[in-house]
Amino acid sequence: MRREAFTVGWICALQHELAASRAMLDEEFNTIENHSSLDDNVYTWGALGGHNVVMACLSAGKFGTESAATVAKDMLRSFPSIRFGLMVGIGGGVPSETDDIRLGDVVVSKPTDVHGGVIQYDFGKILPNGAFQRKGHMNKPPAILLNAMQKIQSTHEMHGSKLQTHLLRMRERFPAMRDYYESPGSDNDHLFSSDYGPMTSSDHESKKPTEIRRLPRSTTEPCIHYGLIASGSKVMASAEDRDRLRKENRILCFEMEAAGLMDSFPCLAIRGISDYADVYKQDKWQKFAAATAAAYARELLGTIPTWQVETTAKAEDQYFPYQPQSRAVPANPTRDPSVSFVDNHLPLDRNRHHDLEQKDCRFSYGSSSLRSC
Template sequence: MNDIRDANTKMRGLPPEQRAEILQELVAKKTEVLKKLRVAVINAIPHEYAATNIVFGEPEVIPVIGKREAMIEYVTLQDRAGNDLYVALAGTSGQGIAQAAAATALIAHKCPWLETVILIGIAAGQPNLSDKEKDVRLGDIVVGDKMIQYDHIKRTDGKTELRGDNLQPGDSGMLATVRRLVASQFRTDSNAPRKAWEDFISLNVSKLANAERPSPPQDPNSVKRNYSKGHNFQRSDDLPFVHVGTIGSANILLKDAAFRNELNQNHKIIAYEMEGAGVAIAAASMRMGYLNVRGICDYGDSSKDDNWQTYASLCAASFARAIIEGA
């Protein structure tokens, strides 16, 4: 896109007719790129965005044409067939449902051919210390096939009724890819497909400060697990395992194990965060699909700290890229 930037410079001081001709060429080239931007990714906070930048690669920029236009960053990835995939980077929205909805609406406005938005970030996970298969651990990845806004409630005389359980589900096409990737976790044969997200993690972990996987003692549940179910369930203890299920979203920084477990029991929520409902609502209003990809950094209880946040961000970004590329 350097030719667009050069054209902006060349227009200065030219006669109106020549400026109009250059501007027309500029708009045509910009539109050509915009038409290729069918997927956008959104992060809430800086270290999530840093992980996305590292994993997806340094972005290119579509320069502004008018004074009021906003700059658009994008990266070029490739699918399994080697075709280029153009992905817009929406940047950081800030924490909260309204902020995420605004960021989704803005990137949809800036990229009118956009079809899907992927939210990449960290979340609290739902542990299950008695069932190995259902235990969501620190460093795992959760992809939402359903979204619940658990702070959207009706309260009557001390009783609450959930109202936020009718949000648009995750994009069906991308979820089909997710389930194929998840299935590959269970293959041990010599023809098993590579787990591209694990490659992205190992290739990029040294490029991001504090991104090394924390040691087992930094997982407060590592000494509490006493599985009575799922003994034969095979999963790695030192690599992220990918779960698919319901994600709960609210303007709540969750540090309450009892409340978390109640939400899990009543609504089958397996991860908790603060932006997904906004993306789901805005995407539905723009007639777009969305997907929520989360790295697990804490358990939403009193043990919450920041030790796993950067590693979890890296895991989420790595799996999101694997989804987009269909690896």
């Protein structure tokens, strides 16, 4: 099969995210023609819902926005017919009184009036008074994905989701995954209050924070939440910082890769919740959360007709329609030294508004977060 036949790019950061994603394919191809010699990615190729999908994972031990951007750049070089991408993996949930997010749930990036669905919370500059001013506005996912999102939300309201069906199919097809990609159960889902202040992993026993008691759900089906995802170059492991940023922007999830993609790779971020972005991070939920995110991605792609993908503009042309496919980037572009940039090797979208101030982003959300259980 030729490289030009692949229209959907799928990126993961961890090996168990890739395993869960591969398990969602209808068929996995053994080999295709060679890709670019400048591309270090190792790919998985397959079919899902009639679409030819190419998957790649960040290198072992590599994390963050820069690594994700490199994978996407090489993927687009080797597979020039890709129309859009999916960033599929785990993230830290941000539960609140209005957003009942639990471990194993899925958060999908959805634009608001101000943001494109993903914000880079550590991108900005230090003001003279010491305050941090966040800057920048990232692109929305392409219309084809936003329209598919609307359709799948309406379908879930009418009939419920098929996540459990996809998870059962995965475990039946791959018996080795049964013991490791099952839900650990609600008895292993603990949310602690953030009112204990700054805390490190060594403080667990001495400070003993209060566990927040939540009513049990009427179903074991993971819920799907739609709203803002916060992306940064470091792991969010502070309940205090988590809640502060949530109050400013009604963030639903923290992760580390999507900000490296949104302005140069038209895509949607899909995150299974494996922890609560606090010091109590555990690996126990990671594989199940990776599986729920991959199951949602499978269901989403199944709602999009093949012909519609084929008639969508190529990813390379959506954000840079007036530039040649091979772009030279200045070695040392002029930049404001007070601004912290993570993405140093991909050109920025000409429509990105770098002077959007944090104060403009705080009061624009209302009930922008939606949920489907």
